[in-house]
Amino acid sequence: MFVDILLISIIAGIIAIDVRTIGGTMLSRPLVVGPLVGLMLGDVSIGFYVAILVELLWIGLLPIGAYLPVETLPITTVTVSLTILLKEVVAIPVPALLIFALMASIPLGYIGRWAEVHIRNLNSAMSASLVKEAEKGDFSRISLIQGVNIFITFLKNFILCFVPVFFGLELFQNIVNSMPLQFKEGVLYANWLIPALGFAVVMEIFLVAKHVKGFFLSYFISIALFYAMKVIK
């Protein structure tokens, strides 16, 4: 277990370098991280499900200018790890456990953003020192600062993924076990409502009045094809 958690945190830290550093090549999106962590812990379908939920819910937040969005990487990693590690230990349905894990991990996204603000303030000091040192005509300092920053990004996300899973696993397990029955079963109703919310978020971005016709056209054609396939079978 310890080795698993350590390995996942290291992988998450490495992928996190993409979030701000490589300028976002999609590798650090939940859609990729979720299945990857799921694959490493031996349950890809949970990984895919978490990936879809997190990806859709925060799809509209963009890092434009100096604005920092919620960090989805620790949310995805911790949700998938908690769900898979506890699915055989606690006696509640897996979809309910998954939603509780997601609720518990969402604050991590905000902690990550808070840490990022401080890292960037530190960078301002580094930048000022670089300008002062520029007099010496030494280029290697610039590369050094870049390297240090990449390592800080790795470290931040490693800690954000490792600490909650390693130290919070037992706590989370106790909380889930001590929940009343209504909590454990009621959450199952929300199971399909959350993807619906996710699709609403996407539609808000893409569905302009001009294309609503196209949306309904493809909706009804798909339904018709669905029935046609059934008849053929």
Next chain:
Amino acid sequence: MYKLVKKTDLLKVYFRSFLIEASWNFESMQNIGFTYGILPVGRRLCKTKEERALFSKRHLKFFNTHPSMAPAIMGVVINLEERHKLGEEGVLEQIEGVKSSMMGPLAAIGDNVFWEYLRPFSAIVGVSIVLLFKDSRHPALAFLGPLIAILIYNLVNAYIRYKGLIQGYERGMEIVSVIQSFNLTGLIDKLKFSAALILGITVALIFPALNIKYFATAFFNSLLFLGVTWAFLGMLKIKIYPTVIFYSIIAAAILVKYIF
């Protein structure tokens, strides 16, 4: 062109340009990333200590643009640096003006095309593929989802970065009109239309994957999902945050369980 700067230098700059946001700071934003990006050229052109000091000082000033658009500006700056080294007069004074006049418009294009539309679009294509294949007879096909999402985004991303750098170096300031000629805003409209079609397909066929079985007729299950999605869309339109709706859904579900 290519008198002092070699093609391999430009290749190095291309790969380094991916790291432009590594040392992002609130004071001068991408200044360290930008200087780091064009260092191979700096090493090639500036041999003495004094030249290198001036080079660092020139480029460690405020800079901020969209990361995918930064290579275009790097290309123009490399062009000017080379002309300065070849002895042309008054080129150095242009650098600051070139940077500050290009970074705003290019950031506007980049933020709009890449972050507002291309990234959500590739994500929604990936999500749709995962949802439609996750519980089908070939679950391995679901891995195509993330793969295709990465491909769509990065084909455009890598192409614009490469074109921007090379054309920026070869043509100088003309690069702005070159990027405008790609008609990236026309791409947005195509993306919106394709996204509408893909959303239609996914919303129609999602109910088996989510296990919605309230009605015996499949069509009604699909309509139920559409109706609920439309209701949430209404809530988002009046500016309720998704996170707030998320927690409300769960609270409501638990409440329903207590009542019935």
